[in-house]
Amino acid sequence: xAILFSLSLLxxxxxxxxxxxxxxxxxAAEAQPPxxxxxxxxxxxxxxxxxxxxxxxxxxxxxxxxxxxGSGDYGGWANLLSSANPSDLPLTATLxxxxxxxxxxxxxxxxxxxxxxxxxPQRLTFSQLRxxxxxxxxxxxxxxxxIVVSENSPEKFTVDGSQITQGDIFLNSAFAVHGVDRVLNxxxxxxxxxSPISLAPESDGDGDGAGLEGEKQKRPPRPRPRPPRPPRPRPPxxxxSGGGELPDIPDIAAPGPKAGAWRSCTGIPVVVxxxxxxxxxxxx
Numbered sequence: 001x002a003i004l005f006s007l008s009l010l011x012x013x014x015x016x017x018x019x020x021x022x023x024x025x026x027x028a029a030e031a032q033p034p035x036x037x038x039x040x041x042x043x044x045x046x047x048x049x050x051x052x053x054x055x056x057x058x059x060x061x062x063x064x065x066x067x068x069x070g071s072g073d074y075g076g077w078a079n080l081l082s083s084a085n086p087s088d089l090p091l092t093a094t095l096x097x098x099x100x101x102x103x104x105x106x107x108x109x110x111x112x113x114x115x116x117x118x119x120x121p122q123r124l125t126f127s128q129l130r131x132x133x134x135x136x137x138x139x140x141x142x143x144x145x146x147i148v149v150s151e152n153s154p155e156k157f158t159v160d161g162s163q164i165t166q167g168d169i170f171l172n173s174a175f176a177v178h179g180v181d182r183v184l185n186x187x188x189x190x191x192x193x194x195s196p197i198s199l200a201p202e203s204d205g206d207g208d209g210a211g212l213e214g215e216k217q218k219r220p221p222r223p224r225p226r227p228p229r230p231p232r233p234r235p236p237x238x239x240x241s242g243g244g245e246l247p248d249i250p251d252i253a254a255p256g257p258k259a260g261a262w263r264s265c266t267g268i269p270v271v272v273x274x275x276x277x278x279x280x281x282x283x284x
Contacts, residue, residue, distance in 0.1 A: 057086040060175055067170035067177065068097055074169070074179060076103040080115055090121040090141070095177045096159065096184060097169065106183040116141040117186045123176050126167030130157060145190035160189040 061084070068078035077097045096118045103110070119141045130152065137146040138159070151158040158164070159180070166179035 053091075054087055057089050060172070061086045061089060063172070064095065064170050064175060064177055071166070071169055071179070073099050073166075076100045080110075084115055088141075089119070092121070092123040092174045093176075094120040094122060094124045094138075095175065096120075096147070096162075096164075096180050097177055098162075098180055098183045099165070102162075102180070102182050109185075110183070113142055113186070114183065117145055117147075117190065118184055120147065123174060125171060125176050126157075126164065126178060129164070129167075129178070140186075142186060142190070145186045147184060148189050150189075160184040 061081075065078045065082055068074040068081070074097045077099075080103075081095075081097075098106075098118075117140050120138045121141060122139075124138075129149075132149045132152060134149055134152050136149040138149070139146050147159050149157075149159055150161050156163050160182075162180040162182035162184055164178050165181050168176060169179050170177040
């Protein structure tokens with residue numbers, strides 16, 4: 001009986017040892033607390049940032065749209081411009097923005113090409129535009145089409161027959177935006193020379209840029225000063241005249257305001273005196 005009981009205990013001990021050896025190492029690792037010196041997992045990679053140039057163009061476009069909407073009269077053009085791709089904008093540009101009334105009047109002939117035609121790939125402030133000659137052509141983003149300066153006078157400045165009613169609506173180091181009272185029509189004014197714009201120097205003392213840009217005005221040459229004329233030679237005295245006319249004789253003894261003045265040889269007494277003086281002069 002005792003032997004049977006001992007065998008039973010031995011069997012139980014062997015069974016327990018076999019069960020303990022079958023435990024998986026993963027379960028033991030899960031039961032083990034994490035080590036304080038374990039290396040933390042790396043965070044997921046962040047999305048790559050957009051290129052700087054594209055981000056700058058988006059910022060410029062957003063600022064331009066805010067300025068047009070904030071002006072109160074160019075919200076319609078801001079809606080059309082918002083559909084433009086920022087990457088299509090040049091690094092520097094001049095934008096002409098028609099007013100809301102102009103867009104309403106030209107709603108029947110609006111097309112997607114108009115936005116490109118209203119953008120000049122060069123920054124021109126209003127004072128710089130004022131320095132352009134009449135008939136100057138401004139290249140645009142619409143291929144083979146240019147904007148023409150139709151009038152530049154002290155009263156107004158027009159491009160394609162549309163007057164700039166509000167200059168420098170938006171202005172920074174890269175873009176300039178000007179408001180116009182009509183939609184520019186490339187089918188009427190487009191075309192022409194696409195030569196680059198050259199700015200003429202500003203006139204002295206004129207901060208408004210009232211000089212002309214483009215073709216320089218030709219100034220007439222200044223007249224040269226004439227040399228002074230030489231004095232005319234006096235004719236020689238005629239022979240027998242005694243060297244010319246007699247000088248007046250000073251009358252020193254005569255009192256009054258005429259004292260010391262030269263008097264002419266007039267009167268009978270004076271004629272005699274003049275004769276003696278003339279005789280003495282001939283003897284010399």
